[in-house]
Amino acid sequence: MKKVLKTLVICVLAILVLVAAQTLAVLAGQATIRIGMPKAVTPVLEAVIYPVLSFFGLKLIAGKKNGFSLKSYRIDKPQVKWYWALTALALPVAVVMSFVLLNGSWTVIRHRPTIGLYWSFMVYCSTV
DSSP states (O other): OHHHHHHHHHHHHHHHHHHHHHHHHHHHHHHHHHTTOOTTHHHHHHHHHHHHHHHHHHHHHTSTTTTOOGGGGTOOOOOOOHHHHHHHHHHHHHHHHHHHHTTOEEEEEEEOOTTSOOEEEEEEEOOO
16 A cells, blocks of 8 residues: 555656746747747747756656656657757758748738637748
8 A cells, every 4th residue: 555655656746847947948939039039939849948957857756766767668768869959059040041031921820710829830931
């Protein structure tokens, strides 16, 4: 019974860590907009911050103190190969540079679907 309770507490803590990581990633993304950075930076920053915070938070919870290892959950240490890192940097730069060279602008289109949620789409409008 004690082991079941311990596992249940760890599961709830893991969910809370994921919620906190997502919240912090979104807040960091919104902070970039407030300081004047382009809106295209926000999802990139969030996509980097969320997995990093999630990994280290889950590693902290599943630490040696609790008797779990991340390998038992098939979560291995992230390994970055040089060509993937180069691709991750080169492709967004290439896309942004092509947009800059075409002299266009970003337009945010909003519409309200029937379920009451606002959806926004960032569309690139070329002036060529």
